[in-house]
Amino acid sequence: MNEKVPKIIGEFQTIPDNLPADGQLKLIFQPIDMTTYWRRCGLTANFVAGFYSYCYEASDTKANSLSTIINELLENASKFSKAREGRIQIELKHYGNLLKVDVSNIASKNLRESFEAFVSKLQAENVEELYFSTLESKEDGDTKSGLGLLMMLKDYPVRFGYSFNEIDADTHEITVRAIINVEEI
């Protein structure tokens, strides 16, 4: 057996995997489902966010913030998946006021490497500075502006963790985990 150990960056182990959740929801689809109808990212994000936030006070504001974060993760998972391959999974678990959102996708070696380099930079550098320097170097019409995750970190009280799991040489499972305290959003 040649099982590789996933590479973990950021807040991936804040909530132990074996801690029983108060509730959970899981959805699975293919990247092509989203890339042919991009609106489905927003629809899915609104549904998942609404499902959880109606039970909290000021639920509309919370649902909006939650939906924005989930939408960004779903768009990324769809954009950076290997074409027509694999699946995208969103799993949300809640523990009292803490929400844990995991979005997983399958990426090529190249995309995995550039994402790993990107998140290592995110961990090491100041988010505001990185946001503004990326904004300045952005070209008009860029679909990969590299601002999405920086904007989430800058504007919302969200913590991210990342897991990179090599399945074979050019097949890597990536999970982005968002941890959100609903009291804070």
Ligand SMILES: Nc1ncnc2c1ncn2[C@@H]1O[C@H](COP(=O)(O)OP(=O)(O)OP(=O)(O)O)[C@@H](O)[C@H]1O
């Ligand atoms: N789920 C993912 N799988 C593989 N690579 C990813 C994933 N999410 C992000 N990346 C990589 O990290 C980079 C930064 O992501 P980010 O969301 O900040 O920017 P973007 O999606 O390129 O642009 P924007 O979100 O501003 O439209 C991406 O350009 C991509 O290379």
Ligand SMILES: [Mg+2]
């Ligand atoms: Mg993005």
